[in-house]
Amino acid sequence: MTKGIDEASDSLRALWESYGLLHLPYRMLMLTKMLDRLTSSSILPREHLTLAEWRVMANLARTGESTVNALAAAAFVDRAEVSRASRSLEKQGLVARGSHPSSKAKRILSLTTAGREMATRIGGQRRQFYAYLLDGISEEDRKKVDDVLLHIAVRVEQYEPEQPAALANS
16 A cells, blocks of 8 residues: 555655554545545536536436535535536536426436436546556555445434533543
8 A cells, every 4th residue: 555655756755754653533634625626627628517517427327317505515515515516517408407206396307318428427537537546555454444444424414513511531
């Protein structure tokens, strides 16, 4: 697992090490920002998509159909961001809005044929990119990292800011 670590630039290593292990969540945020910037600057401009639009497409490719509210909740993003992105995708002919079976106000979003084709193409590129990122990390280590991330996600989900005394005893 040291192949990538040994190749870290001095500036990345200095930044990374300037925070201790207690700051692992901050390091995760840094990595997320790095991935978002790379995605936004290298892959999505070729497809004329924003990061928010791609996320809507990727989630619709995974679920088949959804509502704006459900997509926002699943991605932990603002409903307005998903709404703007889905409207833009609809104008581009990549997403269609249909009637909701139990609500006149809600709409069901789904990918059009062109949207599914684009999502399949970009999804393949993303899988290759993820394989590149994970190269040199064993399946066992990937599982360990996944377990740690899930543990942190559970703790975030369970966190209650009104109870600081509970944090002191953790």
